Amino acid sequence: MGFFDKLKKKVTTQTDSVTEKFKEGLTKTRNSFVGQMNELFAQYRNVDEEFFEELEDILISADTGVSTVMELIDELKHEAKLRNIKQSKELAPVISEKLAEKLDKTGEDTSLNIQQNDMTVILFVGVNGVGKTTTIGKMAHSFKQEGKKVVMAAGDTFRAGAIEQLDVWGERVGVDVVKQQAGSDPAAVMYDAIHSARSKKADVLLCDTAGRLQNKVNLMKELEKVKRVISREIPNAPHEVLLVLDATTGQNAMNQAKTFQEATDVSGIALTKLDGTAKGGIVLAVRNELDIPVKLVGLGEGVDDMQPFDAEHFVYGLFKELVEENSENENR
Amino acid sequence: MAFEGLAERLQATFDKMKGRGKVSEADVKEMMREVRLALLEADVNFKVVKKFVNDVKERAVGQEVMKSLTPGQQVIKVVNEELTALMGGEQTKIATAQKSPTVVMMAGLQGAGKTTTVAKIANHLRKHNNRKPLLAAADIYRPAAIDQLETLGKQLNMPVYSLGDQASPVDIAKGAVEQAKEEHCDYVLIDTAGRLHIDENLMGELQEVKQAVQPDEILLVVDAMTGQDAVNVAESFNEQLGITGAVLTKLDGDTRGGAALSVRQVTGVPIKFAGVGEKIDELDEFHPERMASRILGMGDVLSLIEKAQTNVDDERAKELEKKMRSAEMTFDDFLEQLEQVRNMGPLDDLLQMMPGANKKAMKNIQVDESQIGRVEAIVRSMTKHEKDNPSVMNASRKRRIAKGSGTTIQDVNRLLKQFEDMKKMMKQMTSGQKGKKKGKGGFQLPFM
Ligand SMILES: Nc1nc2c(ncn2[C@@H]2O[C@H](COP(=O)(O)OP(=O)(O)OP(=O)(O)O)[C@@H](O)[C@H]2O)c(=O)[nH]1
Ligand SMILES: Nc1nc2c(ncn2[C@@H]2O[C@H](COP(=O)(O)OP(=O)(O)O)[C@@H](O)[C@H]2O)c(=O)[nH]1
Ligand SMILES: [Mg+2]
Ligand SMILES: [Mg+2]
Numbered sequence: 001m002g003f004f005d006k007l008k009k010k011v012t013t014q015t016d017s018v019t020e021k022f023k024e025g026l027t028k029t030r031n032s033f034v035g036q037m038n039e040l041f042a043q044y045r046n047v048d049e050e051f052f053e054e055l056e057d058i059l060i061s062a063d064t065g066v067s068t069v070m071e072l073i074d075e076l077k078h079e080a081k082l083r084n085i086k087q088s089k090e091l092a093p094v095i096s097e098k099l100a101e102k103l104d105k106t107g108e109d110t111s112l113n114i115q116q117n118d119m120t121v122i123l124f125v126g127v128n129g130v131g132k133t134t135t136i137g138k139m140a141h142s143f144k145q146e147g148k149k150v151v152m153a154a155g156d157t158f159r160a161g162a163i164e165q166l167d168v169w170g171e172r173v174g175v176d177v178v179k180q181q182a183g184s185d186p187a188a189v190m191y192d193a194i195h196s197a198r199s200k201k202a203d204v205l206l207c208d209t210a211g212r213l214q215n216k217v218n219l220m221k222e223l224e225k226v227k228r229v230i231s232r233e234i235p236n237a238p239h240e241v242l243l244v245l246d247a248t249t250g251q252n253a254m255n256q257a258k259t260f261q262e263a264t265d266v267s268g269i270a271l272t273k274l275d276g277t278a279k280g281g282i283v284l285a286v287r288n289e290l291d292i293p294v295k296l297v298g299l300g301e302g303v304d305d306m307q308p309f310d311a312e313h314f315v316y317g318l319f320k321e322l323v324e325e326n327s328e329n330e331n332r
Numbered sequence: 333m334a335f336e337g338l339a340e341r342l343q344a345t346f347d348k349m350k351g352r353g354k355v356s357e358a359d360v361k362e363m364m365r366e367v368r369l370a371l372l373e374a375d376v377n378f379k380v381v382k383k384f385v386n387d388v389k390e391r392a393v394g395q396e397v398m399k400s401l402t403p404g405q406q407v408i409k410v411v412n413e414e415l416t417a418l419m420g421g422e423q424t425k426i427a428t429a430q431k432s433p434t435v436v437m438m439a440g441l442q443g444a445g446k447t448t449t450v451a452k453i454a455n456h457l458r459k460h461n462n463r464k465p466l467l468a469a470a471d472i473y474r475p476a477a478i479d480q481l482e483t484l485g486k487q488l489n490m491p492v493y494s495l496g497d498q499a500s501p502v503d504i505a506k507g508a509v510e511q512a513k514e515e516h517c518d519y520v521l522i523d524t525a526g527r528l529h530i531d532e533n534l535m536g537e538l539q540e541v542k543q544a545v546q547p548d549e550i551l552l553v554v555d556a557m558t559g560q561d562a563v564n565v566a567e568s569f570n571e572q573l574g575i576t577g578a579v580l581t582k583l584d585g586d587t588r589g590g591a592a593l594s595v596r597q598v599t600g601v602p603i604k605f606a607g608v609g610e611k612i613d614e615l616d617e618f619h620p621e622r623m624a625s626r627i628l629g630m631g632d633v634l635s636l637i638e639k640a641q642t643n644v645d646d647e648r649a650k651e652l653e654k655k656m657r658s659a660e661m662t663f664d665d666f667l668e669q670l671e672q673v674r675n676m677g678p679l680d681d682l683l684q685m686m687p688g689a690n691k692k693a694m695k696n697i698q699v700d701e702s703q704i705g706r707v708e709a710i711v712r713s714m715t716k717h718e719k720d721n722p723s724v725m726n727a728s729r730k731r732r733i734a735k736g737s738g739t740t741i742q743d744v745n746r747l748l749k750q751f752e753d754m755k756k757m758m759k760q761m762t763s764g765q766k767g768k769k770k771g772k773g774g775f776q777l778p779f780m
Contacts (some may be wrong), residue, residue, distance in 0.1 A: 060378045063559040066369055126609065128554065128582060129443025137475075159610070160447075160487070161480025168475030182483075187686040213585040248441065250559025252377035252587040273442065276528045301442070301473075 041088045047080050055095075062110065063250050063278065065285030072098060087330060102288045103311035110293040110309060112240045113267065114204075119197060120223035121196050121205045121230055121237040124270075125223060125260050126244035128211030131272035133162070135244055137169030138298070138306040144173060146255055148203040153193030155186045155226065156210040166208055179282045186210065186222065187229040194233045205219055207238070214259035242295065244270045247280040257286050271309065274299030355406055360392045363407050374588030374627045378565040380597045388414050415628060419620035424602035426453065427576065428628040433466070433512040433519045435545050437505075439538055439569055440553035440759060442526030445581030445607055447477065449553050450523045451484035452607065452615035455580075457519055458490070458615075466517040468508035469494040470501040470541065471525035481523050487612060489517070501525075501537055502778060505545045522547070529568035538573055551604065552578045562591035563598045570599045577620035580618065581607035592623050615740055663719040667711045710747050722748060 040058065044051035052073055059069045067325050075098055076091065085091050105239050108200050114120050122139070124132045133156070140150045152170055154177055156162035170177040178193035190207060197205040209226060212219035212272040225272050245253050260266050271294050294309040334571040343394070364385050369380045390409045428434050450467055457463035467485050469492055471477035478494050485492035493508035505522050512520045522541070527534035541549065552566060552575045569575055578595050583606045592603060603618045711719065713736035718724060730744045737744075 060372055061560050063375075063561070066373050122749050127557070127585070129445065131443065159480070161476045164476035164479040172475070178721075188690035197654070213582065217584040246443065246555075246557075247566075248555070248559060248561055249557045250562075250587075250591070251373055252375070252557040252585065253559075255586055276441070276561070277530060277564050278559065282559070 011056035012189050038187055043106060044088050047085055047088050047091055052077065053167045057149050061073060062281030068285040068288050100311060110295050112295060115239055119202055119205055120239050121240060122240045123227060123230065123238040124242050124244060125209055125264055126211060127178040127256055129211050129245045130246040132211065133208055134166055134301060135270050135298055136208050136273060137173060138303055140175045140206055141173040141303040143204050144175060149198060149201060150175045150204045151197040151202040151204065152177045153190055153205060153207040155189050155208045157182055157184050157186050159296060178225055187226045191233065192225055193332045203328065205320045214256050223321065224263050240267045241265060242268050242270050244272060247274045248276060248278040249282065253282045254285055254289065257290050258290055260289065261292060266292055268295035270296040270298060275299045355392055355395050357393050360389055364389055367411055370628060372591060374590035375559050376590035377594040379559050380594050413604060415624040416621045417598060419624045420596055420602050421620055423617055423619060424604055426604055429548045432518040433509065433520050434518065435509060435547040436549040436551060437522045437541060437547040438524050438551055438553055439573060440526060441565060444526060444553040446553045447480050447523050449579050449581060449607060450521045451612050452488055454521055454754065455612050456615055464517045464518050464521040465490060465521055466508060466512045467492045468520055468522040470504045470522050472497040472501060473525040502540050502544045505541045506670045509545050520596060529565050535572050548576045549577060554578055554580055554591055556580045556583045556589040556591060557585060557587045558591040562594040566595040567598045567642060575599060575601055577601050578605040579605045579607065584608045588625060588627050590627050593627060622683055623736055629734065663711050663714060663722065664699060667708060706739055706743060710739055710744055713737040722751060731756060
């Protein structure tokens with residue numbers, strides 16, 4: 001069975017709403033990306049310098065990151081030579097194969113690290129306005145639907161209205177919020193939250209933090225302290241440190257990932273706002289260069305607009321039309 | 333992976349070009365390849381980059397190299413000029429209506445910084461223009477968005493108009509304008525909910541608000557970290573709303589901010605403000621030429637030279653520079669340096685643009701601009717003897733200084749450390765420069 005067939009099979013056998021939702025959210029991405037790809041194959045029939053230049057533009061326009069794109073193009077050139085590929089259409093499967101490879105490098109498990117017999121603590125970090133609080137609200141909802149007892153910690157004590165924002169989410173999904181006054185020490189909030197969640201016998205504690213730009217040394221130190229307090233109270237916690245990245249962000253996402261990883265040992269990424277027209281190609285670069293797996297995807301502002309990340313779905317979404325066309329060819 | 337300055341990228345090309353009198357086509361082509369990459373890494377949209385690179389190529393080929401410049405510098409000069417022109421040369425102020433109140437409406441994606449910017453602009457208008465603004469809470473969707481604006485209003489001690497989250501944004505906007513008239517407020521700043529440019533319903537809602545209150549200014553708020561999609565967002569908001577200006581936020585980060593160029597290019601509207609922090613007073617007027625050099629990266633020495641020459645008294649600059657190089661710099665020099673440099677642009681950026689800047693050494697030097705006030709206070713609390721001989725600093729002196737400046741001993745220690753680091757860095761720069769001839773501006777990059 002060819003690569004595309006496998007991909008298609010995997011995706012189409014998962015007929016649950018996950019696939020649908022994901023596909024729906026990615027329609028915009030897919031349309032424009034695949035549209036461009038098809039145009040590329042129609043316009044540049046031969047695999048030549050011009051073709052590669054155009055491909056480079058398409059990938060760059062998806063925020064894939066200059067160095068990742070260069071690397072990819074080099075590999076493709078090499079591959080084309082090796083397999084003696086002259087027609088651009090023949091290169092299409094190689095392109096998506098390479099992309100999937102980059103997204104799913106080690107093939108490791110990208111599910112969340114949930115404790116079976118103890119409270120799971122998840123810390124959310126990221127720059128301002130990326131969607132940390134919203135993602136927490138969505139996650140609280142999804143854990144609750146699984147029958148888990150959830151508590152949220154209002155660790156953003158800085159931004160105006162941040163505590164109230166989490167409070168509204170708490171009411172919306174029916175989950176307790178542990179909070180202190182605006183301006184109080186976020187590490188103290190976490191300390192409180194852990195003990196309060198423990199006494200409530202919570203299964204999951206979701207910790208919000210204030211957005212901070214990664215180049216603010218003091219604020220990154222503050223975040224380190226927040227994490228330290230959590231680890232001191234519960235060894236091995238936080239069990240997940242999720243870096244929230246906005247899909248609209250360009251190359252700076254790489255700096256963000258790097259610095260937050262250094263400060264808090266990020267265990268995964270939640271990629272938000274993929275319901276817009278931003279292509280989210282930054283995922284490729286982050287995965288490729290820093291090896292932090294993407295674990296969740298945000299596809300809107302509602303409680304249900306969140307999905308686990310799946311590399312194959314992602315690539316499938318980008319190349320749907322191409323995939324279908326090609327698997328027909330493979331079957332012949 | 334990290335941003336390489338254009339300077340570093342161009343090093344090899346520059347070396348080859350040394351000593352030629354004319355800029356050849358091949359040289360330009362090679363350089364422009366690097367310029368292209370630098371711009372793409374800065375998130376300038378690839379189409380905008382393509383056009384830009386072609387324009388520069390056309391202009392640069394065959395140019396006589398100016399006496400004072402090397403061919404490499406000559407090309408960079410053209411690049412810089414074109415970029416600044418694209419950024420829109422002049423600085424543009426916020427609109428004022430003939431008839432009060434002036435109505436300003438914000439628009440933008442989720443989390444861009446609209447609400448914060450409303451508060452910042454209100455503060456700016458009162459502080460610098462003696463205005464009396466009214467804030468209008470028309471984000472009825474995001475949880476606690478109204479609370480956020482009300483909290484900011486309280487901090488500012490300014491009125492906030494709200495009808496809760498059950499009223500329509502149109503009614504809120506209209507009501508706010510009415511109230512402004514009654515209470516003689518001369519600006520109404522309307523905060524709106526973040527929305528995707530492809531969300532037809534919500535974009536339609538903004539059109540209705542526009543229809544209802546006819547804003548004198550519609551500001552698109554754009555996160556400086558935005559990637560390639562900035563063109564789609566800006567184009568789309570502009571087509572549907574007819575924006576009159578833009579605000580670039582989060583420029584206190586370490587992003588190059590290429591989105592600024594993309595937004596300018598596709599909308600043609602001026603960028604009017606730059607957000608440089610989370611606090612209410614962290615708003616700057618937008619300086620196109622500073623942005624141009626920021627996007628280009630730290631290799632933009634020409635503009636640094638130009639800035640240094642116009643902003644700093646020449647003689648004094650040379651003297652200072654000499655002191656810096658010989659690592660004799662005292663705290664008074666440091667303070668003066670800070671003040672002069674402050675007029676030129678974001679400090680971190682400037683430090684990075686410094687000739688021969690050693691990145692490793694730079695890492696330890698964190699200049700947070702909001703802390704300059706504190707630094708000043710600390711230095712001013714030192715005695716002359718201490719300023720000239722930082723080595724005499726001991727615990728009791730530090731305690732006195734901390735007390736006198738209303739800071740902590742940690743603050744004093746931090747500054748002392750920064751000062752030492754800076755001196756060390758200057759020394760490293762100097763040793764790295766050995767054997768190279770000195771240029772006229774004094775500031776000198778290794779590749780020149
Ligand atoms: N560092 C920094 N943070 C900023 C700046 N401007 C806004 N922010 C932060 O960015 C986040 C989002 O800002 P908001 O003002 O809430 O953005 P908004 O566009 O109103 O967001 P929504 O209403 O959720 O669409 C907040 O955490 C702000 O504190 C800036 O210039 N620098
Ligand atoms: N369209 C869209 N908007 C989102 C998504 N996630 C968050 N947002 C919005 O982005 C804005 C900032 O989110 P917030 O959770 O306050 O960010 P925080 O500052 O990181 O906590 C809010 O207006 C959210 O409603 C998403 O996946 N898609
Ligand atoms: Mg938040
Ligand atoms: Mg807002």
